[in-house]
Amino acid sequence: MTFISILYGLLFWAATLILVIGVGRRVHLYWKVPAPLKIVTTPAPVTRSGVVWRMFKEVVFFTSLFRASKYTWVFAILFHMALWLVLLRHTRYFMDMNSFLVFMQPFGRYAGFAMLLGLTGLLGRRMLVDRVRYISAPSDFLMLLLLLSIGVSGMMMSFGVHTDIVQVKAFFHGLMTFDWQPLPGDPLLLLHLLLVAVLMIIFPISKLLHAPGVFFSPTRNQVDNPREKRHVAPWARELEREHKLYADDTPTAPVSR
């Protein structure tokens, strides 16, 4: 067992814990904090199933972004959809191969190019469009560079300097079953994995929270039915129950009917 293997083993355990607990805590916060008013952006669905359909279109086809900016949409959809294919392909490192995964391999392999193209487009837009440049912090550029580096290092292994993927699989399988296995020491692999771990660690403290967050967005996930169904937040009901106009007020008598 090499020192590097132990280091990376610990790193991935830590990164996984941080990712799961960090995102879990954030999602819990979004779940817990109420939306006190109906603020859905209309026209909006009037049924719950309509909302599910709206959200589906939003997260799969990026419908709002499509209306906003066709360039951004093309690059964003290229990146995100390719990322799904690439991630799907990578599940081979965590589970046994099956016929679907075998079928998926070439798609995942070549999706890498689409992913890099999308990311490059987004980076170009961030640098070249004056408005987008203005709103970008250093972290916004670094995020794209991080993703690009992960993509490039991964593709270099796919298409150039191969690594021992059987041993990589054994390493990750070992992490999952608490049965430590050595990790190949190829620099490109170590770089790729290091960057992935960094991405996992910063996920819960960065704008990557948009992924779970979009499902909680009241302008998109509310049903347009305020006249039919009364919507009151717990803290607002408290005001009502105590006959208060202001939270730090003395109670007032309501108008009787």
Place this chain on the structure above:
Amino acid sequence: MADYDIPELNGAGYIKVPALERDTMKGKGPFMAKPEFQEALHFPDDFEPVEGGGYTLVPDWKEKALAKLDDLRHRYRSLQLYLDICVKCGACTDKCHYFIGTRDAKNMPVARQDLLRKVYRRYFTFAGKHFPRLVGAVDLTEEVVNDWYNYYHQCSQCRRCSVYCPYGIDTAEISMAAREILDTIGRGTKYNNEIIGKVFKIGNNLGLPAMALADTLEGLEEDVEDDTGIKVRFPLDEEGAEVLLITPSADFFAEPHVDGLIGYAKVFHEAGISWTLSSHASEAANFGMFIGSYENMRRIALRIREAAIRLKVRRIVFGECGHAWRVAYSFLNTLAGPFDFLDPKYPVPQHILEITWGLIQEGRLVLDKSQNDDKVLTFHDSCNVARATRMGDRPGGQFEIPRQVIRAVCNHFVDMPADTIHDATYCCGGGGGLLTDDLMELRVKGAQPRMEALKYVTEQQGVTHMAAICAICKSQFTKVIPYYGFTMDQIVSVHQLVSNAIVLKREVSVQARPDADDADDDSDDA
């Protein structure tokens, strides 16, 4: 005419996105509220005037501002979520009418949000606490507060940006929260907070007392009788009426608003629906929304509930007003419900256009479209109606019903370009608590996109008039369109068009004047 440049219209029917500029609208913001206005709204009043104008902040303002931000992010999911999840994709950057009109970088929706987000990150996130420069987090300083005050009062909360954001991030939610934070540290606006004070004290934004309102309405009855020979009633505080009408107080005297009010009265008259206004709730507007204060918004909304109970009405109907319809349609049930004491046959509340369109469909109104033949109409979708409410049963009814009513009373109607109507509509430039003369430059520049669209249909399709269904839109447009070469009488109320076309067949109102000796017993019952 003004000491700033009026944006030039290209007449091509599309909006040219301007190149970014810095600080073109940097300034002191609107006039600030005096301590006494703040106190009336239950905000802190322990701040003092300073020489040369303006006020100090309250003692310990920094701690109080951060505490308020922390409080609000635990009460409003929108705030917490939207501060967290923006990816800076830029989809919203060219969508704001104030950015287009002023070119000021901080008027891009995401940049406006960032004024608060940068402070949120600095004090409430791991990355901002430890790596502020990396994520663009900043300390809360008085300069930041000044920027908040200035730029959060250059947002009309029209939500156009939220339509295009892939996560639905709504800058209105951020600007409302920012204004509430500002109110808790002594930075309220004179315009909004003085008006809310008047609503609490007198019942409406204009400070029009009940006696004056009664006189005004009596005058309107006389005007309509002179005009048509028929006693159309404008009832006030008449107990037992079927409908309580809540309408913006501008409808009582401003042009073209009042012509809309005459239209509502004629519709109720012809349909034989008894109705009343209330002196207790003689205002549909609810500026509590503009300042992001749930408590003040609720306190204003509760007047309507109280009026409905006292007057023993069976339905509540709202007149033409954009943000008021948002508070009515989306929030009233939340703030002042449940309305289980009203007639369950009708939604609570209803929009006057839902009433009028229903009557037109039932064939209960006789309409002479030729009365509007001197006009070619177009219709301005009010931002709040378009993107924050609905009319009728189906999504998009808020676009269809006003147009159907206009088509039913006018022969000539055309729409403006598609990317400026329906939910892509541009704000008039005066909404969200900015309809004050101390923000005139902003209002003129913010109207540019709408003016661009209007110019296009004027030149291409001979449009002569633009109809609106919002008191703020009507006031804003009549004031700013002269800057763009139009005349103020080109703005009309939708119910003004109805009023022109409606043929009064009912000789006697179903509602006798309370003081009339010879109350007519033959009147129909609604």
